[in-house]
Amino acid sequence: MEVTTLLSANGLxxxxxxxxxxxxxPPAVTDFILHLAKRQRLxxxxxxxxxxxxxxxxxxxFGRLTLTQNVNLxxxxxxxxxxxxxxxxxxxxxxxxxxxxxxxxxxxxxxxxSLRERxxxxxxxxxxxxxxxxxxxxxxxxxxxLLDRLLGLISQAEPLIDVGGGPTPxxxxxxxxxxxKREARDLFHESFNEVLPLYNALRQDHELAAAxxxxxxxxxxxxxxxWDIGTHLAAPSFRAENLFNDYGIEDYLHGVQAHSAxxxxxxxxxxxxxxxxxxDLLHLEDVIERLKENAxxxxxxxxxxxxxxxxxxxxLLCAFVDIAADESLSTSHxxxxxxxxxxxxxxxxxxxGIELATAA
Amino acid sequence: xxxxxxxxxxxxxxxxxxxxxxLDGEVFNSLAQETDxxxxxxxxxxxxxxxxxxxxxxFNGTRNGLNRTVSEFALFTxxxxxxxxxxxxxxxTGLFGTVRPLEExxxxxxxxxxxxxxxxxxxxxxxxxxxxxxxxxxxxxRLCDEKIQFLAPTRRILKVCLALGKKSAEVATMPVIENDxxxxxxxxx
Numbered sequence: 001m002e003v004t005t006l007l008s009a010n011g012l013x014x015x016x017x018x019x020x021x022x023x024x025x026p027p028a029v030t031d032f033i034l035h036l037a038k039r040q041r042l043x044x045x046x047x048x049x050x051x052x053x054x055x056x057x058x059x060x061x062f063g064r065l066t067l068t069q070n071v072n073l074x075x076x077x078x079x080x081x082x083x084x085x086x087x088x089x090x091x092x093x094x095x096x097x098x099x100x101x102x103x104x105x106x107x108x109x110x111x112x113x114s115l116r117e118r119x120x121x122x123x124x125x126x127x128x129x130x131x132x133x134x135x136x137x138x139x140x141x142x143x144x145x146l147l148d149r150l151l152g153l154i155s156q157a158e159p160l161i162d163v164g165g166g167p168t169p170x171x172x173x174x175x176x177x178x179x180x181k182r183e184a185r186d187l188f189h190e191s192f193n194e195v196l197p198l199y200n201a202l203r204q205d206h207e208l209a210a211a212x213x214x215x216x217x218x219x220x221x222x223x224x225x226x227w228d229i230g231t232h233l234a235a236p237s238f239r240a241e242n243l244f245n246d247y248g249i250e251d252y253l254h255g256v257q258a259h260s261a262x263x264x265x266x267x268x269x270x271x272x273x274x275x276x277x278x279x280d281l282l283h284l285e286d287v288i289e290r291l292k293e294n295a296x297x298x299x300x301x302x303x304x305x306x307x308x309x310x311x312x313x314x315x316l317l318c319a320f321v322d323i324a325a326d327e328s329l330s331t332s333h334x335x336x337x338x339x340x341x342x343x344x345x346x347x348x349x350x351x352x353g354i355e356l357a358t359a360a
Numbered sequence: 361x362x363x364x365x366x367x368x369x370x371x372x373x374x375x376x377x378x379x380x381x382x383l384d385g386e387v388f389n390s391l392a393q394e395t396d397x398x399x400x401x402x403x404x405x406x407x408x409x410x411x412x413x414x415x416x417x418x419f420n421g422t423r424n425g426l427n428r429t430v431s432e433f434a435l436f437t438x439x440x441x442x443x444x445x446x447x448x449x450x451x452x453t454g455l456f457g458t459v460r461p462l463e464e465x466x467x468x469x470x471x472x473x474x475x476x477x478x479x480x481x482x483x484x485x486x487x488x489x490x491x492x493x494x495x496x497x498x499x500x501x502r503l504c505d506e507k508i509q510f511l512a513p514t515r516r517i518l519k520v521c522l523a524l525g526k527k528s529a530e531v532a533t534m535p536v537i538e539n540d541x542x543x544x545x546x547x548x549x
Contacts, residue, residue: 115445205452208518209445211525212438216476218528219435224479229434230427232520234420256363256404 048091048133052142055084059150066157074157078169081150085176088143089183095133096187099125103194119206126199130192137188147181282308282315284322291323291354298334299351300324305342313342320352330356364397366390374419375407379499379513381416391417414515416499432480432491433500437517439466439473440510455510462492462506 004023007013012029016022058081065074102125105111106118113121136143154174161168218226290307297303300323304316324331334351341347364370366387373380373387380388391398395411402409408420441451443466448454467473467488474483481487496503500517501510 115448115451201450201452205445205450207526208441208451208522211522212441212445214525214528215434215438215521216442219438219476219479224431224435225427227431227434227524228427229431229520229524232524233430233434233517256401 048088048095048136049142051084051088051091052136052146055081055088055146055150058084059146059153062150062157063153066153066160069160071161075161075169078157078173082169082173082176085173085180089176089180092137092180092184092187095129096191099129099191100194103198106198115202115205115209119202122195122199122202126195130195130199133188134192137184143184144181147177150177282311282319284319287319288323288326288329291329296353296355298353299338299340300331300354301347301349301351302338302340305340309342313345316342324352329354363401364390364394367398367401370398370417371402371405371407373499374402374409374417377419377421377498379416379418379511379516381499381512383502383511384499388417412513412516414512416511416513416516418499418513418516429494433495433498434517434521435476435480436467436491436495437500437510437514438521439476441518441521443473455514456512459507459509462489462508465508 004013008015008023011026013023014026016024058077062074062077062081065077102111102121106113106122111118111121135141138144151174154170154177158168158170158174161170215227287304287308291297291300291303294303301316301320304320308316308319323329331352331354334353336350337348338351339346339348370380370387370391373384380391382388391409391411395409395417399409399411402419410418410420412418440455444451444454447466465488467477468483468485477483477487480491492501492503492508495501496508498513499511500514501508
């Protein structure tokens with residue numbers, strides 16, 4: 001009894017409101033013991049929200065005191081805010097640790113839960129803890145908005161209690177705010193990223209299990225035919241004539257194999273009516289060969305005009321010059337001038353002739 | 361036109377209703393490498409080759425005469441999923457990551473599952489083995505040394521399970537409208 005009185009006097013025990021003669025450990029002491037035991041617990045979303053609402057009220061006070069420049073009260077308010085921020089830091093750290101611990105237990109199958117129980121648990125973790133926490137610490141969440149607002153007020157309050165660069169409650173408050181802003185976001189996002197993939201995997205398994213249970217229940221009541229599963233899981237009906245030793249298919253496949261596509265008809269050909277055809281190219285070697293065959297030829301130019309009348313005169317004159325310069329041919333000029341008419345042009349010249357097929 | 365190299369073998373397997381997965385070795389590799397060529401030939405023969413993104417091939421066929429067989433395959437798989445959901449850590453791992461001895465299968469180990477099995481030809485070991493052998497032939501699982509391992513094509517059954525289960529659950533939760541007409545019995549699909 002003395003021990004109980006002593007603990008109660010020091011605030012480590014409190015009378016239970018439920019029954020006379022019973023005692024309970026105050027929440028603050030519980031938190032302290034858990035902290036000493038390094039045991040993490042899942043944070044209820046309402047806990048952090050409640051703390052943030054308290055902070056919101058204190059931040060409003062901080063703003064008013066900054067405006068009235070009440071330095072003493074401002075210092076005390078800053079210290080209270082530091083205390084609140086430290087509690088929020090502890091909450092977020094413990095919550096993160098608890099989430100990671102639970103996820104790890106599930107991953108290494110230490111939780112001894114069935115699939116259905118495990119899904120229910122992770123669903124609770126995701127929907128009751130991860131999602132609301134995410135809302136609080138998101139970029140436009142309540143925590144970030146409050147801390148940004150507080151940082152703005154700190155900038156206004158700092159000059160009021162500046163002691164020449166030394167640490168003040170305001171500068172300490174700024175450091176704590178920045179730390180909480182960074183850590184809370186990182187820790188909660190890390191927790192969220194631990195929970196989400198597990199939640200998705202278990203949800204898929206759970207949906208499949210629920211579907212299988214439903215199908216079995218339908219089979220129990222109405223029989224397998226009620227599934228009409230062939231409509232959704234159709235398989236080819238096997239028939240002997242589907243085999244390749246069926247001659248019809250074999251012939252068909254050989255026909256396919258032997259098939260070669262015909263070359264398509266050209267859109268325009270050299271013989272197309274109404275389209276002027278270009279002359280064949282004039283090959284000097286062929287011309288000389290033909291000239292040798294026809295030798296003796298007394299007037300090579302006239303011979304060219306006559307034998308290659310479809311060629312342009314420039315081509316023929318070039319060929320004539322080449323023939324004249326070809327030393328392998330036995331050519332000579334006549335003494336008397338002559339004339340030839342080709343495509344309306346009269347050429348006057350001393351004819352070049354060839355007597356023999358080759359030069360002497 | 362050059363015919364695909366494993367045409368005859370793949371056609372023989374697919375036309376019997378087999379689902380070809382990586383376990384089928386060269387036939388699967390050839391189908392995977394030259395899917396379009398195979399598809400062109402099978403199209404000409406009147407068969408639709410399905411290249412499932414989960415990593416297997418099959419002919420999309422008709423339901424003629426095979427409804428009962430695929431129902432038995434589905435029942436075998438659904439019982440397995442149901443049992444895993446109560447007794448294993450993950451359905452995915454329990455189905456595809458585990459080689460399970462026949463004597464450990466749950467299908468004949470409880471009255472409830474035996475009741476389902478009676479609808480699929482009997483609640484005895486011979487009938488269970490018959491279904492397993494047919495599933496082995498169809499490529500849904502592999503039977504080796506009195507052990508089974510589910511293969512990728514089983515995901516086709518699971519997909520259908522999810523679709524039909526969801527639909528059936530929706531029907532079950534719909535409000536019942538009383539009328540004088542005879543209650544409609546029939547397909548859940």
